[in-house]
Amino acid sequence: MIRLGIIGFGKIARDAHVPALQAVGGYGLKAVVTRSGCDQQGARCFDTADAMLQAIGKELDAVTISTPPGPRYAIARQCLAAGLDCLLEKPPATTLGEIENLRDEAARLGRVLFTTWHSQHAAAVDQARALLVGERIKRLAIRWHEDVNKYHPGQDWVWQAEGFGVFDPGINALSIASRIMPGKLIIDDATLRIPANREQPIKVQLALSSPVAEAPLSAVFDWCPAAEDEWTITVESAEGRILELRRGGAELLVDGVPQPAQGPGEYPSIYAEFAHLVEERRSRVDIEPLRLVADAMMVGKRETAPPFEWRNDGG
Numbered sequence: 001m002i003r004l005g006i007i008g009f010g011k012i013a014r015d016a017h018v019p020a021l022q023a024v025g026g027y028g029l030k031a032v033v034t035r036s037g038c039d040q041q042g043a044r045c046f047d048t049a050d051a052m053l054q055a056i057g058k059e060l061d062a063v064t065i066s067t068p069p070g071p072r073y074a075i076a077r078q079c080l081a082a083g084l085d086c087l088l089e090k091p092p093a094t095t096l097g098e099i100e101n102l103r104d105e106a107a108r109l110g111r112v113l114f115t116t117w118h119s120q121h122a123a124a125v126d127q128a129r130a131l132l133v134g135e136r137i138k139r140l141a142i143r144w145h146e147d148v149n150k151y152h153p154g155q156d157w158v159w160q161a162e163g164f165g166v167f168d169p170g171i172n173a174l175s176i177a178s179r180i181m182p183g184k185l186i187i188d189d190a191t192l193r194i195p196a197n198r199e200q201p202i203k204v205q206l207a208l209s210s211p212v213a214e215a216p217l218s219a220v221f222d223w224c225p226a227a228e229d230e231w232t233i234t235v236e237s238a239e240g241r242i243l244e245l246r247r248g249g250a251e252l253l254v255d256g257v258p259q260p261a262q263g264p265g266e267y268p269s270i271y272a273e274f275a276h277l278v279e280e281r282r283s284r285v286d287i288e289p290l291r292l293v294a295d296a297m298m299v300g301k302r303e304t305a306p307p308f309e310w311r312n313d314g315g
Contacts, residue, residue: 012066023265030044033051062085062274072088087271088114090289116270117286124245138240144232146225188216190207192303233245233249
């Protein structure tokens with residue numbers, strides 16, 4: 001039994017992490033850190049990670065850190081130093097230096113560090129990856145469009161420095177693309193549209209390349225789309241076979257034919273893997289999705305978009 005604490009007990013923790021723990025088994029939720037109230041039977045509630053560690057740190061084996069990205073690095077360092085294994089929600093940190101330091105600290109202290117990219121655990125992702133092994137790529141097109149009012153209603157932190165803007169969902173697409181592509185992805189160019197009254201982009205267009213690609217690759221992330229939500233990645237091999245991942249990797253079509261895709265679900269898969277990593281005393285640290293966002297920020301051209309205000313009309 002892994003005695004677990006969850007630091008940052010917001011919507012994603014309640015809607016995804018807790019049901020996954022119940023589905024997988026082998027975990028005991030002993031503590032949560034939140035300022036918005038605690039209703040988890042059997043779990044003690046704390047206002048801060050420091051308060052939790054001082055009170056019951058020695059009664060825990062591991063923590064899940066699902067706070068907004070900004071404070072994750074400091075919290076993770078504190079938990080590693082306290083002797084706890086760490087599971088990090090995506091993105092695992094706000095800079096490459098932070099996550100590299102956490103990786104090194106975990107190794108030095110003999111702790112397990114798991115950077116979770118939940119979209120990599122979608123049902124059809126590994127199937128697509130297997131089909132692309134050794135392939136030359138003719139085309140990669142990513143369309144990741146969703147309504148920020150629906151998924152982050154009123155959450156101003158997403159627009160602030162360290163909040164990532166539309167890269168918050170876009171990094172999910174990049175995590176899948178970097179997982180399935182048979183070669184490294186390179187950001188060649190980027191256009192970042194930033195609302196006049198915000199600090200982070202609402203729309204991003206990327207031009208990419210890869211040593212295994214025979215033509216330019218592209219991605220578009222849009223947080224205020226005109227149409228419905230869309231999370232699609234299309235890959236065409238040099239031989240003309242077309243793979244299309246839909247619904248964020250939950251569905252796979254090959255040359256237009258739906259493929260069977262089954263799995264326990266993204267977060268149950270994450271917690272099953274974390275249990276194996278803890279048992280084997282082995283970390284898994286994937287930096288590539290964060291590296292791609294950092295590269296896009298470095299090469300990107302900034303354009304001013306109209307001011308953004310939260311929609312409060314319910315639709």
